[in-house]
Amino acid sequence: MSKIIKFGEEVEGYNIPVLNEREIRAAAGILFLMMFIAIMQAGMKADFLMIKYAVVIFLVDISIRVFINPKFAPTLILGRLIVRNQTPEYVGAPQKKFAWIIGFILAITMLVLLVIVNSYSPITGLICFICLIFLFFESAFGICLGCKIYPLFNKGKVQYCPGEVCDVKSRQDIQKTSIAQILIVFGFFAFIFLLVFLFNDNFSVPPYDLFGIEGQAHSK
Secondary structure, three states: OOOOOOOOEOOOOOOOOEEEHHHHHHHHHHHHHHHHHHHHHHHHHOOOHHHHHHHHHHHHHHHHHHHOOHHHOHHHHHHHHHOOOOOOOEEEHHHHHHHHHHHHHHHHHHHHHHHHOOOOOHHHHHHHHHHHHHHHHHHHHOOOHHHHHHHHHOOOOOOOOHHHOOOOOOOOHHHOOOHHHHHHHHHHHHHHHHHHHHHHHHHHOOOOOOOOHHHHHHHO
16 A cells, blocks of 8 residues: 555655656646646636536546655656656655645635636636646746745755756856847847737738638538
8 A cells, every 4th residue: 555655756866755857747738738728718718618627637636646646647647658768857756745735725726616616706717827827837947836835834955856956056158148148038028019019900900711711611
């Protein structure tokens, strides 16, 4: 039973249980895509069916991670299959468990409000937004926002963070950002603003069917 219900893997060279960050990021990407499509469906079409399913799926997956074993969570298994040819990047299990407990609390709140009570409100909207932000940062940047909060509740030193961000060290030259690069980013945002300001009316015109395929389909 102890081999089934546990959190993290024992890996030689690591003094605490660890998890593979690569499969965690892959799983976060899967959940992000599911939640994003469901939220867009609810927000744009007022169709809450998919998001109700998504909330239940998310809750079941995160519950398996926290209360049974991450290696049996369906999305993490899929993530493992997807990145199976990549070298593992080990991260400390304790901070991940803390982050996933936050996810569990958010998911159980959504289950009660959206599925059981069958209601929506600014609270459900805010929780959905928080979940998307957490999943996006994990999948896109490898940044676990929940893990950032973990040190506030744990007096010990956090070990084995993604990208070794737990260890204080000077940046390498390839990691440094020059003033010119910062100015380029600001210039890019200015370009986007100018693009919207100048071409919004033009871009708002719906495109026409170049080959008239839709019209031929309707005529039949």
